[in-house]
Amino acid sequence: MASSLRSSTIAMSATGDTPKTLATDAAARLRGQLHGKTGRVFWRSLDELTAAPGFREAVATEFPGFARLMPEVDRRSVLKAMAASLALAGFTGCEGESDEAALPYVNAPEFMVPGEPRWYATAVTLCGYAQPVLGKTHVGRPVKLEGNPDHPATRGGTDPFLQAALLDLYDPDRSAAPLRDGRPVTWAEVDRALARLVSLLDGTGGEGFRLLTGTVTSPTLARQIGAMQARWPGARWHVFEPLAEDGPRRAAALAFGRPLDRQPALEAAEVVVALDDDLLGPGPHQIVTARRWAERRRDLQAGAGDSRLMVAEPVPSLTGTRADARLVTPARRIGRLAVTIAAELGVGEVPATGPALTARERDWAMRAARALAAAGPRGLFTVGPRHPAEVQALAFLVNARTGALGQTLRFTEPVAALPPAGSTSFDRPTSFDQLVDDMAAGRVTTLAVLGANPAYAAPAGSGFGEAAAQVGTIIHAGLHVDETAAIAGWHLPLAHELESWSDARAVDGTVSIIQPLVRPFHDVRGRHRVLAGLTGILPGGAEPPERAWVMETWRQRWGAAFEDRWRAALLAGLVEGTAAPEVRPDAVIDPPAVADEPVVDGLSVVFGPDPTIWDGRFADNAWLQETPKPANKVTWTNVIGISPALAAARGLKGGDVVTLSAAGRSLQGPVWITPGQEADTVSVTFGYGRRKAGRVGQGIGYDAFAIRPHGEIWHVEEARLQATGASRRIATTQAHQAMDGFDFVRTVPPDAQDISHHRATPGPKAAEAERARAPTFYPVRESGDGPSWAMAIDLDLCIGCNACVVACVAENNVAMVGEDLVAEGREMHWLRVDHYHEGDPAEPRAYFQPVPCMHCEQAPCEMGCPVNATVHSSEGLNVQIYNRCIGTRTCSSFCPYKVRRFNWFDYTGDDPEELRAMRNPDVTVRDRGVMEKCT
Missing domain, CATH: 3.40.50.740 (Rossmann fold)
Structure with a gap:
């Protein structure tokens, strides 16, 4: 990838192109905006909620009308433009033939049919753990990865890292020689x-030899290491995994006397209470836990059982956004919450020392305890792996008391x-x-x-x-x-x-x-x-x-x-019967003592992996760099997350560069205001600030490892935040493609009694009667006898992980445009995942909504295109004919969903040969001046 993909803009003042977000002068406007509101208010960004100056103008100019772009011209200028156009058309029409020749096979390889893909079962790994895939190849070139539907754990699921592994294979910056x-x-x-x-x-x-690896789950690699230690008794093997979450294993050793791996059975849990535990978040476990949670939600939709998720956390997570009851609380209060819930369920007592819970926190804890007691073995109580082993062990004992062990919480022998x-x-x-x-x-x-x-x-x-x-x-x-x-x-x-x-x-x-x-x-x-x-x-x-x-x-x-x-293992992509054996442990300790909450003066810093490049290992992957992060839709950098309250108190706005000091060290980075973040908590993510990461990933963002204390530390106290006076533009897509004037988020209120009308599905006769009543200029299309295509997205199951976005990029040769053009609103993703909020920015509800092309039956874009480049196919799809498109962009103005993308430049012309070999031959690579979209 060219280095231009990641250029950034630094401004030494708060003016210019810096995004406008909530600051001191906006707090009053926000309160006035919410005061007196009736009904449900949904918003995508704080600028939209507060009607910040310039927001309406930005929405209006993102997809401008034709009249506004046309300057006043005279007849002479029009004739000049016509003459130039005809001349250029003559030049392009006389373009010579290519002087390159493509030679066919003399003896074609066995089983190879030109144009027909072949699939192979294999796997890639994340933090050492296998992510099983089916690899699609064309004439020996891998072009796409899909999940393996036969795998008992993942069942065909994927995540963004798996989908983007293909680009890592073709990365031109890979090491090529010793x-x-x-x-x-x-x-x-x-x-x-x-x-x-x-x-x-x-x-x-x-003696003196040390081998350092990441997490090892490979039986072959483990066998080789064992042979090395047998040959050299003085040698030592050590493991380094930057974001290892060994807390549950230590907690199991504390509670049950031996290290075990926890396996949350979310498909069986009707009530889940998670204390700062991002069960649905990124990592090696995401595909499995998200699939299990979705199974439970589908059962609920079918009328079987219940599915309630209660989350307490300091920083918004994917699990928190899907919670039915979310409590915003500092990370240091998680231990006290766990002790309170445990004591209410008869496990241990609340110590007399230490700060007491607030009334709001205690009310949430009591509701969580009652829900777990009522659910019994169908309930699950978890504490995040980033908290002390004693707190996690306490959660294990609570599950033992409620009968959840072996039901919603299972343990296996360690996999690694x-x-x-x-x-x-x-x-x-x-x-x-x-x-x-x-x-x-x-x-x-x-x-x-x-x-x-x-x-x-x-x-x-x-x-x-x-x-x-x-x-x-x-x-x-x-x-x-x-x-x-x-x-x-x-x-x-x-x-x-x-x-x-x-x-x-x-x-x-x-x-x-x-x-x-x-x-x-x-x-x-x-x-x-x-x-x-x-x-x-x-x-x-x-x-x-x-x-x-x-x-x-x-x-x-x-x-x-x-x-x-x-042979069977190669064909299936897995070895049957090798799952880790389940263990039914018995508690061997009394409830452990949990350290009192520290009394702090200053801010709390919470560390976390970056949801797109993890711990930095994917920094040179442009697909992941340009994928918007779920919580803030930021691309191509990491930011220092702060709450709306902290921003208002300090007079900060999005993009302001600050110095963050913690644990005796400091870093500089831009702030970003995150709705739903705890008031005095600052969030930072790992993975950026790389010094040697290739042309794409080098020198972007700040290095959060530089202030991480020694040991497996995930949050620190008594931090300081100081504005530097500088500001920079952040490439975020949160306000892009705003569907202005339309209420596209449709939800069923939690207290709704009668939802039968939401399930009503009118038949063909009702639809025909409705069309007959509604006058229209659109042509009437009768459905033929051939196939008709349809796709439904279950918004109740979407966790905003962005796997679909990266999969679309891989499948459709979607171009990456770089940080500067993303900031200008010119990203090329065919599919986006909108992130909406509802309610108070301090503690809003959040909703994710994937938005692809809707393939409208009566598509406005088809009526707007002057050259018939976008048409309706005989199978009911809205298709784009690239060689007809002349780039008027009329279709984009007509599209109510704003899902069309225009090639302002030739984004792929300078791609190295390695990247060209990766392209899917079934999908056309688009040129400059052409509109493109889904399908």
Whole structure:
């Protein structure tokens, strides 16, 4: 991707193009706007709610009428324009033929039919956990990933990271060759150096050798690591996962005496009370938990049981936006809320010390306790993984008391492979701490980093950077030449998962065999081959194909049945019967003591992953960078989230640059006002501020890891916020494509008694009678005997995750335009997910509404197009004929849903060859001056 995709604008004053959002002068206008309102008020942005100056003008000019754009011209000017147009038409009409020739196959590969795609079952991983997919290929090129519907955990679901994995495969900034001290070398040189290292370590029993990986769920990789430790007793394996959520595992060890993985069974839960636990949010678990929650909601729609979600949290989350009862509360109050609910249900007592709950918090806690008591084994009480293990263990004991264990809350043996006892058996942060201590003490002579990036993602307080200077040899293996590669003596390029062999477990433990969809694009190696070179352990004692390491793992398990079971696993994309066994634990402790809430002076800072680029590993992925973040619709950067109350008190508006100081460190970044955020809470997200992340991801936003304290810390107190006087424009789509004058959000009030009219479905005769009564200029279209297309989006199930947006980009060759053009309202997404609010900005209800082309039966765009470029097909679709379009944009003005996109520039002409190979051949790549849309 060209570096222009991510250019930004900095202004040293609050004027200019800075977005107008709620500040001190707007608070009074907001109160006046809400005072005296009757009925339900929906709004997408604070500017819209407060009728901020310029908002109406921005809406009016986003899709301008023809008359306003036409200047006053005389006859002479018109004739000049006509003459120029005719001349240009003559030039383009005489364009010569291409001098390039396409050659067909002489002997076509077996099973390959030109124009027919082939599908293969495989998987990609997120934080080590398998995301099973079906890969679509055209003539050997992967062009699309879909979820595997046969997988027992995901059942065909996907998330944005899975959909965007294809762009990571074709990323032109991927590492293409080994490096030594930054200089390209050959693999032969690497192999000779590794052979000398192996010989040296054989003589010392591995003393001084450390292997650092991310989360490992691959049975083959775990087997290789085990073989390394057997060969070198002095070697150590450590795990570093920047956003690991090990809290539930520690809590299970505290409550039940051993580490276990929690598996919330949301499909069975009629009441869920979640304390700062984003069950539906991004991460390895999202596909599974969102599917389970949707199953429960579908059962409710069918009239079976109930489905109530109660959430308490300081910062809006995807789970919080879907809550039936949401409480906005500081992160430090979560422990007190948990203790209060537990005591009401007979588990422990509320301590006499510590600040008491407010009346509003206590009322919410009592309602939550009553709901859990009434639900019994159909209720689920959870505390987020980012809170102390004692608080989470208390929630486990509450579920044991209500009978929910084994019903709505299940436990399995740990899915991820764990370092052996002696290096902390289940605690990844402590494992990394031990490594840093050994490095600083000079006990590490060789550090091999496999697929991790601690030089960027380690907390600033960990001391990794200083300790790394004490290590004699650092070997880094990864997809990119990242921050850790920059401090390593050796960098080894890894193959992408879609071009290599491996295996991995999903969050439920089910194994997927990862098979390549294409040969490696560069001179790279798979991680099993790289680890074999590091340890000198080769299957059969010879250099085998990449897949031999994986095949050997399963041959040892299956024995004589290997061939049949191997083929079945490749075809299905999973290994049957490998889900982690369920465990029915018994509580072994009394309710743990929960620390009192600290008395603080200042603001609270809450850390979190970025919903589009996670911990920074996807920073070079333009599809994800341009995907609007669900809560604020910001693209191409991270922001410092503040509440409307804090913005009003400090006189801040969206885009103002501030200095945030916490835990003895500070960073600078732009603020963004987030409705529904706790008044004295500041939210920051990881993943940005990368120093070496390729042309797309480098140098964007601030680095939140720079102020994260040592350890697995997710919130800190006593922070300070100071305005710098600078401001910058933020590329947000929250107010784009506003459907002005239309009430498109339709909801059923929670207290509605009779909703039968919402379920009424008039038959064909009623529809014909309605058409006969309504006079219209539109032609009457009779439905034919052929197929007619339709699609329904269940808004009750939408969580705003944006998987559909990224899937649409991948399927339809949608162009990325970059930060500046997004800020101008020129993003090209065919599908958007509108985020509406209702009520008080301090604690609003939120709604997500995906908006694709509606394929209207009587489409205004068809009537408006002067050249008939948008027409109705015989199968009932509203289609766009690109080679007819002359770019008048009339159709966009006529569209009430504002879902049409205009190619202001040639967005794809400068794409590298790698990206051109990724395009879906079934969909036309659009040129400058052409309108495009869904289908």
